Amino acid sequence: MAVLNIRVDDRVRDQLKELADEQGITLSEFVRNLLMETVVPVYDREVKHGDEPAPESMRIADRQVLSLLHRILGRVLPEDANGDDGNLDYQLKRAHMLEAGYAGEYWREVAGFSTELSIRDCERVIDILEMFRVITYSAEHLSENGTPVDEKLRSRLEFKGFDHNDALEGHMADYVDFQMQEDRWTELKPQLERNDNGNSHHPTLDMYSRMLTEYRRILDRRERGFDRLSYLLSQEELEQIAEARIHPSNRRNTPRD
Template sequence: MPTITIRLTDQEHVTVKQAAEDEGVTLSEFVRAALHTALPSAQRPSDTLGGEVPPPDSIPLHERQQLALLHRILANVLPKDANGPDGDREYQLRRAEVLEKGYTGEYHTEVAGFSHELSKPDSTLLMDILDMFRVITASRARLDKEEVSLDPKIEYNLVFRGFDFHEPLEAQMAEYTEFLMNDGRWTDLQEQFNASDRGNSHVPMLGAYRRMLNEYSTIMATRRPGDYRGRLKLSAEELTQIAQASIHPSHRRHPSGDQAEATSQQTD
């Protein structure tokens, strides 16, 4: 396996090593997982990209015994006229039989509807994105009250449009976003989310959000520690910087002054 060398300060090394220990993984495994989250979706391992879990080729005996027992218990507690997502008594007994007799060709029923885990780094990234757009939205509302206007193209790039349902990782992030909003969190972004075809951007957005988040983090680093109110107030200039960061470098203003259309600015 090829190797790369990363130079860290002593403090960075201590911090990363401690984070790896907290996660219960080796330093190499921790750094590799962190690098995976920075890769474009098309280049990341498939099991980090959301989507449904493929059926197992085999299930250990003790797990088969546990699952079969659960199916038999469920078969005995379901109402006689059960017709819900758990099926009826006969359905549960068939599932138990599949496990007891080891019919591996039918194991797909045990994982049907299950998705790959959305990793902790990807979950944190999503919440950072939502926090950023919450501050952007609050700042835009404040500027509106102060009758400070922004360029329409800048306004366009400051709207949270959800994620691309055709990208497995982005689709899972969209589903998680909807779950969080239904749970009463980040509801101040729900109107924007729903307005974009219920969170379907129809174009990849993660690259643009990462660039915006990098610029946003740089701006937030200039705020005084503990200045919560200050963190909620982005100036028109700062909002413009964040919006411009969403534009892919290949689409940014050229010396001639030409610039890509706003509708293509937020793609990877």
């Protein structure tokens, strides 16, 4: 068994000894028990992907506001209320928890809240959706003009959503769903439906990032066009973006399928 030597003020040592005596154990046992409480928690609350961690403390002003809101909500609920907001008794208990300062129960105030999807990550999702929108319209335009895109290439350029088992990608998938509920990017819905409703079942963000890099290179090489179809991609440009899906170290040996 390892031995730890620590130095404390005499006052602290005396206080620890008094607490140990009250419990009828030695000073060493008392300190060892404190250390075990810190490094070996008996119960860890399960945290699901994306859940906001419970605050360890709250400002008194925040506790007052939340407590007041619980009391107001409890009194405006119907007498027979039994939905997600509970009833008067439920809301009053939540208020009491805050007023009494039971920090171990503060998780109830953030249960169901997700950690923030940053502005940068929201913008990444929008860029990915815009790229796939242009890819989709470009493939349709080529088909309508007698040069249909090969089915294998279409499959490689299809938006397959994100990995729902990954915390960040799962959050991004939720953001895609939110966007489509706002009637945006709906032309990509059929692609998601063909791919387990947007659950890729494997990480896709790195792949999409490589595709975006190539897509931006293509845009950067172009002169600015004013024709309404000037944003569309050629067959060769679609192939370049599809090639970018594959990590550079694997491109020589990976079949295009």
